Amino acid sequence: MSQNHSDHTLPLNGVRVLDLTTMVSGPIATMLLAEQGADVIKIESPTGDYMRQVGTEHKGMTSSFLTCNRGKRSMCVDIKQPKGLELVLELAKNADVLVQNFRPGVIERMGLGEDAVRALKPDIIYMSISGFGKTGPQAHQRVYDPVIQALSGLADVQRDQLSGVPRMVRTIICDKTTALTAAHAITTALFHRERTGEGQTMDLAMLDTMVSFLWPETMGSLSFVGKEQDPAHSQKSPDLVFKTVDGYITAGANSNSEWEGMCNALNRQDLICDPRFKTAQARSKNISQRRQIMSDEIATWMSKEILERFDSAGVAYIVDNNIINVIDDETLGEVRVPRPPVQYSGELPRITTLAPFQGANNRELMLELGYKDSEINQYVQDQILHQRNAGN
């Protein structure tokens, strides 16, 4: 498997990330850095990342691990042995960034806390991801995505409109939004270090991430103290999903010209100057009536007909735009991966790597650290270094 850290065209080329994360939020954060060209070294314990055990399995690689760890190198090392810990500290010495998402206190007990690492590499960017931050009554708690969905208010926003039962968003939005936020913060810190020479210690809590993410339209009505409006109010309106004669479509109109276009498409020109809907504020105020009228009208059309009238988009697009690439891997065969969404002019970031098998890069990383083959063999024999190869 070729590694994208040898690709000299990507913006984070030359940046080395020591990845001490497991599960989803941390691994996706560092994967985003790898996709931008960083050399991400994932440290795994002998039992391996839990994600190696879930999802569709193919020749010893699971889809869950693959989709959160593309483009990384793996070193599988027992850090409970002093010589194992020493290896990770040696890697930290050459790293620009360290990311970890253990529960607060754990990384210090492992001997890889900020103080220990910064003593060896004073300008490192040290990022800790957690559910609730370092302090507070819940800091010690195990956290999964649904807990944050519940506590951030998202499950309430998403609740069933008739029964009031809280509902989850069916993608692990809290983990993945935290990953994006972390990747962004790490990159700003890299920029800052480039200009000033200063490292940075950063903490990111999943709950903080989601409150901030949800705020703009979901909680924004709480902005003006003393003029609060119930955030649930704007969420009470039905989804922008409309039944047609033969299926479901989505459609919406915000500006005056869009509203006019929609009225024309529905042959309801009478609504254009209707005082209930004439201005953006009026449309916002009378949103339930407006949706009911739209809903009744759209229900009389075939999907294709009305979508053509709305000039809406077809699903053919995803193939058109090559967002899904197929990589022919020598071990795994053909594997689908989404390309990074940002397109650069001139040269595209090429995805050429999948995710490493556990400990796949032990030997090359040891050689980079200056160890000789005979020494490496001793580490393997002492069960400090571990490796699991592809299965069938």
Next chain:
Amino acid sequence: MSQNHSDHTLPLNGVRVLDLTTMVSGPIATMLLAEQGADVIKIESPTGDYMRQVGTEHKGMTSSFLTCNRGKRSMCVDIKQPKGLELVLELAKNADVLVQNFRPGVIERMGLGEDAVRALKPDIIYMSISGFGKTGPQAHQRVYDPVIQALSGLADVQRDQLSGVPRMVRTIICDKTTALTAAHAITTALFHRERTGEGQTMDLAMLDTMVSFLWPETMGSLSFVGKEQDPAHSQKSPDLVFKTVDGYITAGANSNSEWEGMCNALNRQDLICDPRFKTAQARSKNISQRRQIMSDEIATWMSKEILERFDSAGVAYIVDNNIINVIDDETLGEVRVPRPPVQYSGELPRITTLAPFQGANNRELMLELGYKDSEINQYVQDQILHQRNAGN
């Protein structure tokens, strides 16, 4: 209102962003840069950003505009007049980044396309955000968040489990995920320019963003070509929302030790060694049975009792951790804002600014460009510069 571009402690301090975006995806992207210290100059047309017209309104500021445009400066200028366009090009000359989210082709017609801007500022980072990218059959189309929810597959993932009716996620996840992705990409480009001196032209499509965002667990079962599994399968299981005697809770267990803890909390130690649930892979395979058993057990407890047993978190946290700040603004009074989720050691990024009124910074920006007061007055008289002050 003090401006955070005078705050010298933030990582993007000294970076200037020319913000030609409206609505949500672009404005939040540049707001994230402003929160990290960038000086973001929002250019508004005389009619202003559409978001100034929606949401809760208070003294001429709407919650929708406020929550997408914190920390920016506003210049309101009629670029249909040649002297207005010239002003924006002068600002571009001093900008590190330009962000725009007009539909493909529009910015070129306005005279602010990449070629025009790069001629004046060769190393600018030029970011275009769109719904479907620059090319392809849908490139010309108006796009709102629900359209991308539908096309990316999210509305299908979220569909009603009984009726199969597609459902939307009730927060504009596509707009906001695109904003985070754009902010991250811009920052990597700033880092790259710092190291190499090279600018960058970047395009980001909302649909690409969401396919990439959803991929890890939602679409990941499509990874291995020839071994595909229906992505809907893993989404068919019920939400992790459980009814208790007096309400609803969420709870989950992944690893062996967590599963054991949950069985103990529920007084169902018999399940720990049950072959259906003993390993992660078995639990993943028998997920429906497992949820049914958990659901039945949890239904016999009071929420507080069982949550204490699960050692779960209380909502008190959000106040504890100061994620919501209250700013006392001289015009708007007390206003709630979420603080940026990333916490830096030593010094916190302080939020001291809200969002600008339309054209609030016209004069100071003109003075920075070197114009004299008398000249500025002429621009105002010629209706090239516009301004709307606070209302009551």
